[in-house]
Amino acid sequence: MPRLSTVSTSNSSSSPAIVAVDLVKKFGSTVALDAVSFTVPRGSVFGVIGPNGAGKTTIMRALLDLIRLTSGHATLLGTDSRNAGPELRRRIGFLPGELILEGRITGRRLLRHYANISGPVPAGRVDELADRLGLDLDRTVRTLSKGNKQKLGIVQAFMHQPDLLVLDEPTSGLDPLMQQVFLGLVDEARTAGQTVFLSSHVISEIQQAADQVAILRDGRIITVAGVEALRDTAIRHLRMSATAVTAAELYARLSPLAGLGELDCQPAPGGAEATAILTGAISPFVQAISPLRLTDLVVEEPDLEESVLRLYSAPEVARTEAVHS
Numbered sequence: 001m002p003r004l005s006t007v008s009t010s011n012s013s014s015s016p017a018i019v020a021v022d023l024v025k026k027f028g029s030t031v032a033l034d035a036v037s038f039t040v041p042r043g044s045v046f047g048v049i050g051p052n053g054a055g056k057t058t059i060m061r062a063l064l065d066l067i068r069l070t071s072g073h074a075t076l077l078g079t080d081s082r083n084a085g086p087e088l089r090r091r092i093g094f095l096p097g098e099l100i101l102e103g104r105i106t107g108r109r110l111l112r113h114y115a116n117i118s119g120p121v122p123a124g125r126v127d128e129l130a131d132r133l134g135l136d137l138d139r140t141v142r143t144l145s146k147g148n149k150q151k152l153g154i155v156q157a158f159m160h161q162p163d164l165l166v167l168d169e170p171t172s173g174l175d176p177l178m179q180q181v182f183l184g185l186v187d188e189a190r191t192a193g194q195t196v197f198l199s200s201h202v203i204s205e206i207q208q209a210a211d212q213v214a215i216l217r218d219g220r221i222i223t224v225a226g227v228e229a230l231r232d233t234a235i236r237h238l239r240m241s242a243t244a245v246t247a248a249e250l251y252a253r254l255s256p257l258a259g260l261g262e263l264d265c266q267p268a269p270g271g272a273e274a275t276a277i278l279t280g281a282i283s284p285f286v287q288a289i290s291p292l293r294l295t296d297l298v299v300e301e302p303d304l305e306e307s308v309l310r311l312y313s314a315p316e317v318a319r320t321e322a323v324h325s
Helices: 056-063 107-118 125-133 146-158 176-191 203-209 227-232 247-254 283-289 304-313 316-324
Strands: 018-027 030-040 045-049 071-076 092-095 164-168 195-200 212-217 220-226 236-243 260-268 271-278 293-299
Touching: 018 056, 030 056, 030 071, 030 212, 030 220, 045 056, 045 176, 045 203, 056 071, 056 164, 056 195, 092 146, 107 125, 107 146, 125 146, 125 176, 146 164, 146 176, 176 195, 176 203, 195 203, 212 227, 220 227, 236 283, 247 260, 247 271, 247 283, 271 293
Parallel strands: 045 195, 045 212, 092 164, 164 195
Antiparallel strands: 018 030, 018 071, 212 220, 236 271, 236 293, 260 271
């Protein structure tokens, strides 16, 4: 397993933690990355989401110079990744998506080996992380389940408190409780000023963890936005009932609203009821219904996952319009 984790060094530079410019990677005639560009500020959590095969792992391996780019360039912590010598690598914690561990020794001995290569670990740090994750370090690695091996990988990435954490599908194999423990570690790293770059195909995980998110499809970034900005434009399902109004009158009042789609108005006892999907701002909707005598109103939490999945599946022209809007 590539080893890129070590103790953090202080760095007061205000330059971004990662700058990627027009990254292109081709495997023969297959274009795995197609002009990918993004910037990750220091002390932030940057998430990349996309379906399997979108290019998430390729981006990470290219950033760390584990595979060479066809064209484009990237800097990590102010250093060109192609010139990533031991000094830079010691400031990076890496958890690969395909975790391969020596199986004949205990987890404790394996972590001690990594610490000997990349530098000292704060006293008690390994045991603290293992306790939080429920990991027995004295068991032989080959006897561990997939989830416990993943925990061991998380410990090796976090134990040195590196300046930059690069985590590929970090919660793979973890149960929901341990996923929340992991998200707590990410939040603590951000609070400590560390930068976290992580990938996932689990949208809810990115929604909880990230400050910014890049949506990746077929080796291209569809959009980069703050999680809150995505939530503001996300899909809300709504249901309402009103008295002293007909279905036709309710439809006439609601249908002109921007961002209101799949509107259905039906007669109801004493009035009418409506269901709709809202993709725009909620204020115009509230203003439109304010004169009505409501008997029921339910507006669901914005569904970021549904919005992102629509971006995955939309044709190119429609995706471009959605991103610009």
